Amino acid sequence: MEIIRYAELKAQPWRNGGGVTRELARHPRAATGQDGAWDWRVSIAEVSKAGDFSSFPGMDRVITVIDGELMLLSVDGAEHPLEKYRPFRFSGDADSAGALPTGDIRDLNLITRRGAFKGYTSIIELSKKRAHPVFEGQLGILLQGQAAVSPGTADAGAPVPGEAGGGEPPEAGRVELNRYDAVVGSDTATPEILGRGFLAVVSIDPVSDGG
Known part of the structure; x- marks a missing residue:
């Protein structure tokens, strides 16, 4: 991570x-x-x-x-x-x-x-109950509030720790983020951000030869 x-x-x-x-x-x-x-x-x-x-x-x-x-x-x-x-x-x-x-x-x-590349920026509101994943080709940048990131382990759609059926969120591996810190995305143990505030998600996609 x-x-x-x-x-x-x-x-x-x-x-x-x-x-x-x-x-x-x-x-x-x-x-x-x-x-x-x-x-x-x-x-x-x-x-x-x-x-x-x-x-x-x-x-x-x-x-x-x-x-x-x-x-x-x-x-x-x-x-x-x-x-x-x-x-x-x-x-x-x-x-x-x-x-x-x-x-x-x-x-x-x-x-x-x-x-060669196409870039997108989205601003999302974070949740303390549902983690936001940051995938390969993305950066998650904390703009405002308090948040922490941990290596993701749950499959898409699986209960998120802290939600009903998801158990308590694990403290091991969790790292606090400061304002404007950026999390580099990955499709392996995809980082997940929990907190309260606003996150910028920057996505950079390679342009295929066909279009």
């Missing part, structure tokens, strides 16, 4: 001085640089000043405000108000910029190479 601790990630200042980015994951891992040497990247940015976004030719982007109230995103001249927890998809080729009418924000960024 792999956990990426947000507190251990290095902040990378933006070239325009408008914020910093902390990278959670990328593929391939050995790729370097911020200008698309990788095929996909997941990161969290702290935005403190309005300004232009970096261009990512040949990439698709999904951006989600995860802290703060609102960002006004301009994409090729069209303005889009991005509210908290509402993912928005746009092209990395576009001329884009962000404004902050209500103050600083923090956003979750997913960037994928067009034609």
Whole structure:
């Protein structure tokens, strides 16, 4: 079970001085640089000043405000108000910029190479009774609240520990998550997250040769 601790990630200042980015994951891992040497990247940015976004030719982007109230995103001249927890998809080729009418924000960024991978971001509310699994090709990122992750053992549809017929949840193997920590998904002993709050589930699917 792999956990990426947000507190251990290095902040990378933006070239325009408008914020910093902390990278959670990328593929391939050995790729370097911020200008698309990788095929996909997941990161969290702290935005403190309005300004232009970096261009990512040949990439698709999904951006989600995860802290703060609102960002006004301009994409090729069209303005889009991005509210908290509402993912928005746009092209990395576009001329884009962000404004902050209500103050600083923090956003979750997913960037994928067009034609190679397709990325999705979903925001879900966690439950203390039913664990949320994180599968291969996914990251589960705690946005708010309190939660813990444990290696899953139950088959799909089996009683979840703590529910009727499921017994008491086992403490062994359970790891507490801090805000913005990310759980790397797996189809073997699939990690399961229990708690109270909100989780971002980032899914990255390879695009088949046929489509």
